[in-house]
Amino acid sequence: MTTGVEFLPCIVAFCCVHSAYQAADAAGRMRIPYPENIIMVHIPCAGRVDTLHILRAFENGADGVVILACHEGACHHILGNIRAKERVERANALLREIGVDGRRVEMRTCAPNDGSRFARVCHELEEKIKELGPSPLRKHA
Amino acid sequence: MDEVKIGVFICNCGDTISKSVDLLDIRARLEKLADVALVSIGHDLCSPQAQQAIRKDIIDNGINRVVIAACSPQLYGDALANLVEKAGLNRHLLSVANIREQCSWVHPDKDKATKKAMVQIRMAVDKVRLQDVVEQAEVEVYKDVLVIGGGIVGMEVAIELSNLNLRTTLIEKEANLGGRLKQFAALYPLQVTPEEMLTSRLKQVTGSENIDALTSAGLKDLSGEVGNFTAKIRKGNEEISRNFGAIILATGYETLFLDKVYGFELGDNIITQSQLEGMLKSPGEIKKIPQSVGFVFDICDEHSRISTPSTLRNALVIKERFGSEVYVLCRNLQVDGAGLEKLYQDVRNKGVIFFKFERFPKVLRENGKINIQVEDLSMAREQVMLSCDLLVVEEKVVPHQDFATLESMLNIGLGPRDFYQEDNVHLYPTSSTKSGIFFAGNCHQDLDLGRALTDASNAASEAYQLISSGKMRVEVERVVVDPDKCALCLTCLRFCPHDAIRIDYEKKTAHILDLACQGCGICAAVCPAKAIKFKDWSDDQILAELEVV
Ligand SMILES: Cc1cc2nc3c(=O)[nH]c(=O)nc-3n(C[C@H](O)[C@H](O)[C@H](O)COP(=O)(O)OP(=O)(O)OC[C@H]3O[C@@H](n4cnc5c(N)ncnc54)[C@H](O)[C@@H]3O)c2cc1C
Ligand code: SF4
Numbered sequence A: 001m002t003t004g005v006e007f008l009p010c011i012v013a014f015c016c017v018h019s020a021y022q023a024a025d026a027a028g029r030m031r032i033p034y035p036e037n038i039i040m041v042h043i044p045c046a047g048r049v050d051t052l053h054i055l056r057a058f059e060n061g062a063d064g065v066v067i068l069a070c071h072e073g074a075c076h077h078i079l080g081n082i083r084a085k086e087r088v089e090r091a092n093a094l095l096r097e098i099g100v101d102g103r104r105v106e107m108r109t110c111a112p113n114d115g116s117r118f119a120r121v122c123h124e125l126e127e128k129i130k131e132l133g134p135s136p137l138r139k140h141a
Numbered sequence B: 001m002d003e004v005k006i007g008v009f010i011c012n013c014g015d016t017i018s019k020s021v022d023l024l025d026i027r028a029r030l031e032k033l034a035d036v037a038l039v040s041i042g043h044d045l046c047s048p049q050a051q052q053a054i055r056k057d058i059i060d061n062g063i064n065r066v067v068i069a070a071c072s073p074q075l076y077g078d079a080l081a082n083l084v085e086k087a088g089l090n091r092h093l094l095s096v097a098n099i100r101e102q103c104s105w106v107h108p109d110k111d112k113a114t115k116k117a118m119v120q121i122r123m124a125v126d127k128v129r130l131q132d133v134v135e136q137a138e139v140e141v142y143k144d145v146l147v148i149g150g151g152i153v154g155m156e157v158a159i160e161l162s163n164l165n166l167r168t169t170l171i172e173k174e175a176n177l178g179g180r181l182k183q184f185a186a187l188y189p190l191q192v193t194p195e196e197m198l199t200s201r202l203k204q205v206t207g208s209e210n211i212d213a214l215t216s217a218g219l220k221d222l223s224g225e226v227g228n229f230t231a232k233i234r235k236g237n238e239e240i241s242r243n244f245g246a247i248i249l250a251t252g253y254e255t256l257f258l259d260k261v262y263g264f265e266l267g268d269n270i271i272t273q274s275q276l277e278g279m280l281k282s283p284g285e286i287k288k289i290p291q292s293v294g295f296v297f298d299i300c301d302e303h304s305r306i307s308t309p310s311t312l313r314n315a316l317v318i319k320e321r322f323g324s325e326v327y328v329l330c331r332n333l334q335v336d337g338a339g340l341e342k343l344y345q346d347v348r349n350k351g352v353i354f355f356k357f358e359r360f361p362k363v364l365r366e367n368g369k370i371n372i373q374v375e376d377l378s379m380a381r382e383q384v385m386l387s388c389d390l391l392v393v394e395e396k397v398v399p400h401q402d403f404a405t406l407e408s409m410l411n412i413g414l415g416p417r418d419f420y421q422e423d424n425v426h427l428y429p430t431s432s433t434k435s436g437i438f439f440a441g442n443c444h445q446d447l448d449l450g451r452a453l454t455d456a457s458n459a460a461s462e463a464y465q466l467i468s469s470g471k472m473r474v475e476v477e478r479v480v481v482d483p484d485k486c487a488l489c490l491t492c493l494r495f496c497p498h499d500a501i502r503i504d505y506e507k508k509t510a511h512i513l514d515l516a517c518q519g520c521g522i523c524a525a526v527c528p529a530k531a532i533k534f535k536d537w538s539d540d541q542i543l544a545e546l547e548v549v
């Protein structure tokens, strides 16, 4: 970053217990490291996440938000992941309205046993947010 | 509300956690947090001794909410909830911070891992502070099972349940039990004939006091929920009303010939696998022995478990019985079933010739013959011309045509291929979207008979586990609607994936059926009036957790 201090992004990851949460456990069992600055919020289904939650994360200073859900067609609650996608799109539109890059929020999918994918996704997210820089909504930006 | 006293119990996990997380530093910081009354670091919290100690700590210190920072709750979550319960607290007043799998094992840098563990435990503290009590209750359920569909699979389910001493009502819409199996002369790799299989099961079904088999019967209406369904069954002009604890669908499959996909029509010398099965079963129907027979398959459905065994089996029968030239044209053989590799070798050794194509062969009718032009991959893409007297084509296996009516009557979702919802096949092989309704056999996947029968056992044992004690434990109002806020907009009703919400028109509110609710929280997220509270994942809790950001 221009400040000279390395920018350490803060990312909130809503992790569905049927997929990403278990994938993170799998990554743990395989000792696959991933960035520690990802705050994992444990949820019962991606469909539990409300636009409100996504926006609050940004308000509190997150640089990026991701919902990590089951693969399409494999949601334990059938359409929870589709609902989550709709919310992500809505949050995306709202963020754009207030001048925040919509790419800061996204939805990714992951199988419950795919630890390496989980770790890879975390790295990719960190890379992406590093490129976008600190969120303009950050309290201490 | 009483003063909140949170106890935080941290596990060093035989030093695997403490090696990479500075637990003493964490304890010092946790002790400064509001409402935290006790922070204790222990060895191996999963051990009985440690659990005893935690129980004592909870009681002695008047702790009324518990955070455990240890391994993944996927491992010991239930045991920890039991522990909290034994200490006299409601089992929901517990939050687990996963500082092993999701922290110490993946973050080698001790400072960073310590920082993250602190974040995780703080989130758990903030969450448990706002946790509501959720009581459990036991409700009585009916121990009877309704099985819909009297094919081999439905019969098998009823027999298994009967052996487990559960009563079943088996309804079959045709006049006879047996389903599709009646049309087969032989099935691979079974040594017994389909007829023998059916006869022995028929004997068991009719001989069992626990099975009431109703033929020429169908489901007319269904109400209620798991444990307490009420079914109206129509048999002729009669209507019978019965109560059931669980329902198993075994409505089987139909086959369709896809002329659009093939680009030609059926006729005297182009027939389907099903028609061939019929001919082999009643040889009188075969007017002229074909000198050469072609089989073409595997263009319909890569998921099919049926094409390979049925084609190989019939190719062999024709070769052996009529001595005809036999060609098998396919995109892909699936020999992953029991004995299939050997069957394939046998068929080859008997002189059946295989062609593997990428592009579907050209099929032309000429003077009573079928000419086939195929580009064969195994022979350097050479164009091969074949001529046959009879061509047998694969059909698509689809769920029974009645499924649409049944689906709307039962309110269960369909899966991606229009079979009944296959759900996460690997995790929940026979569950439907709706609690208490299960699938067995070919109504939800195209299975070979061996797999279909295993599926029948699975469905039977799931139903058995659910209702056999006559009681079900249920979480009372884990997800609950506030009648004062509910605007009766019906949004939740439309979005609930498990058909667990009803409208109480008298009280003018939506309400959630505790037994049917599977705790996804979708309703709480979609309700525009924010009238629904999910007590384990309330908005307040999620927002409080986000305060760590
Ligand atoms: C061409 C072909 C070849 C095959 N070859 C082989 C093989 O070689 N080896 C092998 O292992 N497997 C083979 N199979 C698969 C095997 O046939 C099936 O696994 C088995 O028949 C499935 O039985 P089922 O009871 O699930 O379905 P079905 O036999 O279809 O039975 C379903 C029953 O439910 C009834 N029903 C439907 N809807 C209702 C309703 N609404 N109310 C009341 N009753 C209803 C139907 O009338 C029927 O009696 C083959 C299948 C096909 C199509
Ligand atoms: S979505 Fe909310 S307001 Fe609408 S019916 Fe359901 S509980 Fe009532």
Ligand code: SF4
Binding pocket: B479, B495, B496, B497, B498, B499, B500, B501, B512, B516, B517, B518, B519, B520, B521, B522, B523, B524
């Ligand atoms: S949490 Fe709500 S949407 Fe999910 S199953 Fe229960 S009632 Fe249905």
